[in-house]
Amino acid sequence: MQREDLVDLNAFLTVAEEASFTRAAAKLGTSQSALSHTIRRLETRLGVRLLTRTTRSVAPTQAGERLLATLRPALESIGDELASLGELREKPAGVIRITASEHAACSVLWPALERILPNYPDIHVELDLNSGFTDIVAERFDAGVRLGEALAKDMIAVRIGPELRMAVVGAPAYFADRAHPLTPHDLSQHRCINMRLRSSGGFYAWELEKDGHALRVRVEGQVAFNSVEMIVTAALSGAGLGFVMENMVTEHLADGRLVRVLDDWCPSFAGYHLYYPSRRQPSAAFTVLVEALRFRG
Known part of the structure; x- marks a missing residue:
């Protein structure tokens, strides 16, 4: 079947239902003469008169009635399917791929996903846990999560979490025969637990700051x-001092299993932001996720 067949058949159905070329032409947004030409073209192609x-009136012939009996349910079925596709476009559905650190996934992403996914069974989320910076466009991610909002100009950043703080912590057993460090320089006298960066392969340098003086x-x-x-597990065992996100050790600090030091050298900083390309046309599923993650504190 050619594309023009569908056009002609729809024109025939409209004329038959309206029983008038004038009314049918108005409904189809065409002229009466153009519509008459379309019907004649269809009749010529089929080799039978349809109307x-x-x-005073227009009525289907026997051949026309036979065609209408098949045509009506077929076109109604097509119309219903087109309507359902429209609903699918608006229905939150699809796979969303996000790259984030494990801490971001546990503290921000998963609590939101756990809340909304039961209500949207057609949304599927894949989290790639990676502490390094990822080119989300090249790696075909829908979005990424990172600290702060300083991003490339072609990215949109949405704040998804509160401000954060780091904490220098050690077990009481570790401090049994050691004095607490009072300045960052005192750390040279302590056993510290290093963090190997997966992105660069080097050790993470502890970032401390007080009164605008950063080290x-x-x-x-x-x-x-x-x-x-x-690192938290090792710190709890007394292996040394760890430098971790404050919210990872809140309970351990509260129950005395860890002790915090250099608190005045750990100011708050911008928390997690979801970022994605500004040229991206958000799907309904992605919009649902962004709104669920958006920080409103």
Whole structure:
């Protein structure tokens, strides 16, 4: 079937239902002469007359009635399917791929996903846990999560979490025979637990700041990990001082299993932001996710 067949058949159906070329032409947004030409073209192609024309009315012939019996349900079915496709376009559905650090996934992303996913069974989310910076366009991610909002000009940043703080912590057993460090320079006298960066392969320099004076301190110790969770575990065991997100050790600090030091050197900083290309046309599913993550505190 050619495209013009569908056009002609729809024209025939409209004329038959309106029983008038004038009314049918108005409904189709065409002229009466153009519509008459379309019907004649269809009849010529089929080799039968489909409509009986009089000065007062238009009625289908026997062949026309037979065609209408098949045509009506077929075109109604097509119309219903087109309507359902429109509903699907508006219905939140599809796969959303996000790259984020494990801490961001646990503290911000998963709590939101756990809340909304039961209400949207057609939304599927894939989280790629990576502490390094990822080119979300090249790697075909829908969005990424990072600290702060300083991003490339072609990216949109949406704040999805509160301000954060770091914390320098150690177990009471570690401090049993050691004095608490009072300044970042005192860290050279302590065993510290290093963080191996997966992105660069080097050790993370502890970023400390007080009264506008910022320091990046290289620390030393017996153990190093590329997992923040393992740093917390090692600190709890007394292996040394760890430098981690405050909210990862809140309970341990409250129950006395960890002790905080250098608190005045750990100011708050901008929290997590979801970022994605400004040229991206958000799907209904992506919009649902963004609104669920948007920080309103």
